[in-house]
Each structure stands twice: as C-alpha cells, then as structure tokens.
Amino acid sequence: MDMSAGNRKGLSLFALVMIGIGSIFGSGWLFGAGSAAHVAGPAALVAWVIGAVFIGMIAMSYAEVGAAYPIPGGMARYGSLSHGPVLGFITGWAVWIAVAALIPIESIAATQYMSSWSFGWAHRLVDSSHRLSGFGMAVALVLTVLLWLTCYWSVQLLARANTVLTLVKFAIPVLAVVALVASGFHPGNFSTADGFAPYGWSAVLTAVTTCGVVFAFNGFQAVVNLGGAAKNPGRAIPIALVGALAIGLVIYLALQAAFIGAVPPEQLKEAGGWAGINFNSPFADLAKVLMLHWVVTMLQFGAFVSPAGSNIANVASSAYMVQNLAETGFFPKRLKETHPVYGTARPAMWVNLVFSVLLLVTVGHSWKTLAPIISAAMVISYLIGPVALGVFRRTKPGLRRPFRLPAAPVLAPLTFVFAACALYWSKWPNTGIVTALTLLAAPIAAVVLTRRGERDLKRHFAPAWWMVGFLVTVSLLSYLGSAEFGGSGVLPGGVDIALVAVMALGYYFLAVSAGVRAHHTGLAEPDPEPAGAPAAHGEEFSAPQAARV
DSSP: OOOOGGGOOOBOHHHHHHHHHHHHSSTHHHHHHHHHHHHHGGGHHHHHHHHHHHHHHHHHHHHHHHHHSOOTTGGGTHHHHHHOHHHHHHHHHHHHHHHHTHHHHHHHHHHHHHTTSSSTGGGGGBOTTSOBOHHHHHHHHHHHHHHHHHTSSOHHHHHHHHHHHHHHHHHHHHHHHHHHHHTTOOGGGGTTTTOSSTTOHHHHHHHHHHSSHHHHHTTHHHHHHHGGGBSSHHHHHHHHHHHHHHHHHHHHHHHHHHHHHHSOHHHHHHTTSGGGOOOSSHHHHHHHHTTOHHHHHHHHHHHHHHHHHHHHHHHHHHHHHHHHHHHHTSSOGGGGOOOTTTOOOHHHHHHHHHHHHHHHHHTOSOHHHHHHHHHHHHHHHHTHHHHHHHHHHHHOTTSOOSSOOTTHHHHHHHHHHHHHHHHHHTOTTHHHHHHHHHHTHHHHHHHHHHHHTOOOHHHHHGGGHHHHHHHHHHHHHHHHSOGGGTSOSSSOTTHHHHHHHHHHHHHHHHHHHHHHHHHHTTOSOOOOOOOSSOOOTTOSOOOOGGGOO
C-alpha cells in the first residue's frame, strides 16, 4: 500500500475529529441510554464513565502505534508488524468482523426507529418482540445498500458528507436532552425503584459491553483507521481521539441523565422498576409519552442522520481492513486495489457489502440482539493495541513516535487486563460466540500457508498461540463464571473477575515475549516503506534500518 505523503488524500484535523464524533454518535445514542437503564437503572451513568475510561486507555495505546505507523486501516495490520503473518491475520480478521458488522446494525437502528412513525406501514417494520419483521428486514437491506453507496465514489466526498451530517446530528441529542429536562425532570428517579444501583454493580459492568456503551465509543477506531489519510497523522490522531471521546462522554452522560430523569415516576412504579422500562425506540417512545411531538419528529429524523453519518466512516474503515488483509496475503491480492481516479477501495467495499447483507439476513433481527455480539468482537479487536505497543517499545526503540504514551510499561498491561475483563463482562454465551468466530481465522491461515508451500507451520503459528490460549481461557472462565455474567456459577462472584485479571496479566507478558521472539526469528512483517516522495510533517517511518526485520 502506498503510504507516501503525495498519495494521501489530505484529511484535515477538523475533518478527522468530525469523523470520530460522527462515528461515536451513531445508533449508540439512540438505544444506549434506554438499554443501559433497563439493565443497570440509574447506575448506568457509571457504566458510561467506565466505558469512556476503558476506550480512552485503548485509544491512547493505538494513538502511539497509529501515529508511528499511519496506515489507513492499520488496526488490521499491527498484528503482522508485531508478531508476524498468522497473528496479524487473526487480529486483522477480528478487527474486520467488528468494523464491517457495524454497517448493517446502523441500518437496523434506523429501521427500528422508523417503526415509531405514525404511518400504518411503519408499524409493520417490527413484531411484538421488537424484532424486525420480513418487511423491516427488506427496508434495512435497502438502507444498507444506500449508505454503502455514499462512500463508493471518493474519499473527499466522505469527508465533506460526514462533516455536514455530524454537525446536524450533534445538535439532535443536545436538543433532545434540553427538551426532556424541560418537560419535567424527576430527581427522585435516581434513588427510587430499589435505589441507584437496583440490580447490583455486576449489572453496571455488564451494561458496559452489552448495552451499547463500548459499541458507542467504538467510533474511535475510525480515527485510527482513517488517520493515515490525514495531513499530519502524528499530531492529528491523538488530538482527534481525545477530542472525540471527551465530547462523546459529555453528551452520553447528559443523554443518560435526561432519560432517567424524564421517565414519569408513575410509569416507573407501574413497570415494577427499571427492568420493566423497555422501549422499542427509547427516546422517541419516551417523547411520545411526554407529548413532545416535535421531539418525536426530530428524533425520527435523527434516526436516519446518525446511522448514516456513522456508516460513512464504517464503510471506509472496513474497506481499509480488507485491503490490509490482502496486503498480508491472506485475502486475494485484487482486494487491495484502489480506484485510480476516486481513491476508493471498491473491490474491498464489495466484499463488505456481501458480508453486511449476510449478517443482516441471518442474525440481524434487532439492535439489542446484535449489539452485544458486536461489542464483544470489538473488545477482541482492541487486544493487539497495547500488546503491539509493548513489543515495539522493546524491538524498535529508535522508531519515530510522534505521540508517546506516558507510563506505557504500566498502562499497556493494565489496558490489556481491562480489555480481558470487558470481554468477560460481555457474558456467556457471547464470549464463546465471538471466540469461535475469531478463531476461524486460524485454520484459514493454515490452509493459505500450506497452499503457498510453507512446510513449517509450527514456526509460523508460534507467535500466535498466546491469542488462541487467551481466548479459549476467557471463554472457559466465562462458562464457569458467576451467574451475574451468564456463567454456570462454578466460580463465585468476585473470584471470577480476579481470575480473569490475573490470567490476562500473564498472557500480556507472554504476548509481548512472543512478539520479541518473532522479530528475532524474522517472522514479523518489515516496516512499510514510504513510496515516492519523502513524507513530511512527521509522517515518515523513521525506525533505523537495524531495527527492521
């Protein structure tokens, strides 16, 4: 992939921040507050803070790695640079699944909110269990294709369209907060119905990964994956990450507080507590209850704008993922082609469209069904960030790092432990499902290597076994864990999370050691070389030749 400055499309810092905010404010704000309140009650506010801290730690790991290697779609490539082709394919596969799956879920979100329209046909979009009907699936399919076409023509169109959509949809949740608070805010809702945390703190942790919190903040990936196309990635990536996440946290906390405070106390009592508050289109349905008709109309409009804005970045990011997997040789080489005029990865985009349609028609029946699985897949896709940071600190001390994470020897393993806990909080069987999906990459890698004529598969797989062991161990602990997290109850509450944390810490150092050995044995992918004119403004890769494999 040509990484020269001359071939960059030149996204500005402002455009990159807008892409980050646009991705963060997708369908997560439409459903996250209602879903989190349903699971955790008023303590859902704490879930948003935990989620922001977790994603912030992950994002800062990727800020150092991404600024040093400003590769579009780089999250699918860092595993190859740190551990070699097999782990690179496994982690790249996980990242691709997590990002590409966002395309259909945004269309599902828009379709579910359409069901709140007053038209008769709109009521036929969902069934009595809040799942898409056959008609609803068809509408979601059409929306998926239309949103995909937005990115088909050019990267510059992506930036211009996303900036406009982001500015519009940023105003909608702010206005929704103001309207709900003004309609009659009930502070007592935060302490009645069995208190602030009516379902315990385990429910708060579960809400982080199953109710759209991680799903919402996952928009940071768009900054990392598209930051390679910025004018000055070393400066733009960390600033855009911090800015987008900070703005996102403030707005999400306001939305959550407004939702909790706006629910009529008599309805909360009649429902038997927060677990009984289960709206199909949370904010729109609540606005109907409060007779805020103009808010209902605004939210119905926002249900189109928010998913559309997020999907612009999702389509582009997932295309870069496919290109990077093709770059490593595990996907067909043709998939890394870019249109010579429009600059879009059209072959990769077609692959993602097919995947999106398959996901939509097989398991994409509702936002609440798909979001927990996607969130767990996202957490797996985060694992390589802190590990790659640790490997590069030891193997490439001379690598030019436009951003350097403070206290990395402490923060990197802590971030990995946090990610392992978040995966465990995703609850069984979600952990088992995403582990199985991720590890499908291992036999595919073996087949591809065999067809290339590689005879020593043991050598190629050596740097990747830690990932296989880690995912299997987390899944086993999830199955045996406490009932609060979907397990069989063999491990008592508290002990299960402690075991996950200790296990993850051991696997982190094992993973870094495996990466160091991969560099010593020549398995790690060499640094990408800039093509054409030298990069400017800190964009070059300046690792000394001695540090390259």
